[in-house]
Amino acid sequence: MGNTSTHRADPPVSEHPFTDVGISRRQFLELSAATGAALSLPGNATAEADAAAFDTRYRYVQRHTPAAHAVPTAIDLTDATGIAAVGAIDPDARTTTDPAPAAFAALTTEQAVAVADLPTAADLHFAPGGNPFWRLGYYPLGTFPDPGRCVDYLDIEEVAAGFDRLAERHDRMRTFGIGPSVGKYNYLSDRRDPRDVMVVELAEDIDGEHPLVTDRDPIQDHLWYIAPLGYAEDEAPVTSIDGTAFDGTVAGTVGGDVAVGTLELGDGTIQIIGSLLPPANQGDLHPFGMLDYAATYLGHLVTTNALFAQQVHEVDDEEVLHVGRGGN
Numbered sequence: 001m002g003n004t005s006t007h008r009a010d011p012p013v014s015e016h017p018f019t020d021v022g023i024s025r026r027q028f029l030e031l032s033a034a035t036g037a038a039l040s041l042p043g044n045a046t047a048e049a050d051a052a053a054f055d056t057r058y059r060y061v062q063r064h065t066p067a068a069h070a071v072p073t074a075i076d077l078t079d080a081t082g083i084a085a086v087g088a089i090d091p092d093a094r095t096t097t098d099p100a101p102a103a104f105a106a107l108t109t110e111q112a113v114a115v116a117d118l119p120t121a122a123d124l125h126f127a128p129g130g131n132p133f134w135r136l137g138y139y140p141l142g143t144f145p146d147p148g149r150c151v152d153y154l155d156i157e158e159v160a161a162g163f164d165r166l167a168e169r170h171d172r173m174r175t176f177g178i179g180p181s182v183g184k185y186n187y188l189s190d191r192r193d194p195r196d197v198m199v200v201e202l203a204e205d206i207d208g209e210h211p212l213v214t215d216r217d218p219i220q221d222h223l224w225y226i227a228p229l230g231y232a233e234d235e236a237p238v239t240s241i242d243g244t245a246f247d248g249t250v251a252g253t254v255g256g257d258v259a260v261g262t263l264e265l266g267d268g269t270i271q272i273i274g275s276l277l278p279p280a281n282q283g284d285l286h287p288f289g290m291l292d293y294a295a296t297y298l299g300h301l302v303t304t305n306a307l308f309a310q311q312v313h314e315v316d317d318e319e320v321l322h323v324g325r326g327g328n
Contacts, residue, residue, distance in 0.1 A: 049109045051116030051124070058126045062112055070106035072152065074127035074135040075115060077101035082120025089114050094132045094151065096140045104132030104151065129155030134162065156195060163200050175200050210251035212260055212271065212305045215323040216298060223260075223276050223299040228291035230281040239274035248272070251302075260302060271306040 049062035061071055075086060083095045086103040093105035104127065107115060115121055127135035130150035131143070135158075141149050143162045160175075167173045176199055183194035226236045240257035243250075248263035248270075259274035276299055280290055295303075301323055304311055310324030 049112060051113055053116040053121050053124050054112075055123060055125055058112075058124050061126045062109055067109040070108055071112065072127050072129075073105055073107045073112060073115075074125045074133060075103040075105065076122040076125075076136060077103060077120045078122050079120045082118055085118050085120065086115055096133060096138060098140055099138060102133055102136050102138055106151075128152065129158035131158060131162070134158045139165070160196075160198055163198065167200075173200065210249060210261070211325050212251040212262065212273075212302050213298075214301075214305050214325040216301060222296050223273070223302060224278070224295050225291070227286070229278065230284055230286045230290050231278075232284050235284070237275055237278045241272065241274075273302055273306060276303065 049067075050059060054062065058071075058073070065071060077083065077086075078101070080097050080101040083097070083101060083103060086093050086095065086105060089111050090105040090107060093103050095101075095103045101120075105111070105115070112124065116124055125135045127133075129135075130147075130152055131139065131141060131145055131154075132151045133140060143165055144154065163173075163175050167175045177196045178199055179197060180194040181197050183192040226232075231237070238254050238257075238259060240254055240259045241261075243253060243256045243258050246258045246261065246263075248258075248261050250258050250261045252258075252260040254274070258272065261272045263270040263272065277295060282290075300311075304324040308326060310322065310326040312319060313321040
């Protein structure tokens, strides 16, 4: 069966808080990754920093990094008049008034306390990453700004939050987790630093209003499963029609060509479904075997709609699922 290896998983990182500091061990690992070698363990505070406007994470970072260390800080302001006051403390601060007054600045301990003392300062948050306002849920520069407009390298939490935001705005995109990674070794805490693995799915360009894809989930875009039929992802055969020559209604495209659609001919309609069930291929590696069929849920759905059929699923004489357009 080839080479095998055994990996001993590290014990899960505890979510229980360290004593008296209000952050968990997992949060400490996240903060230490974002601050590099500047962050010290609980009980080793290097700076006296506290203010009512500091949230728990920000208070910990300010107190456990050297006083002269500049901490990336997102600042919620109650009024736009506070923008000038923040700028007087840090002339390099970035500010926004849309959708609400806010500022971003890299603040030393002394500067952070001075900002927190401003009458218009509501909350201060630790905000590593490229987009200065992502921690506040503001994206005036775009979800992922141009490199020239970034304040630093992207932060892993920022990337996850950005993808989630994009998925909320675009129904062709979906994010989900598949469990923790092995993680890098964190020499400060003397253990591995696992992180949740995020998967981002992006669907092809599909017209969700076309009758052939009635009842389709927005993220579905494959008519058949590629790997179980023995094909590599970039070598999957697709039957399609030149999009510039197609004179019908388009339901879905692949590479600009029409893979699913309809053509009117006289009193009839030609339903086009490209590559619903291509022949299996044994030319590529398939160590987990092959399936005798591999149509996806979308493939079944498109076929159902092409036949003007419908599928009704009942449990105890109660309808629990109804898909397909039916009709004739």
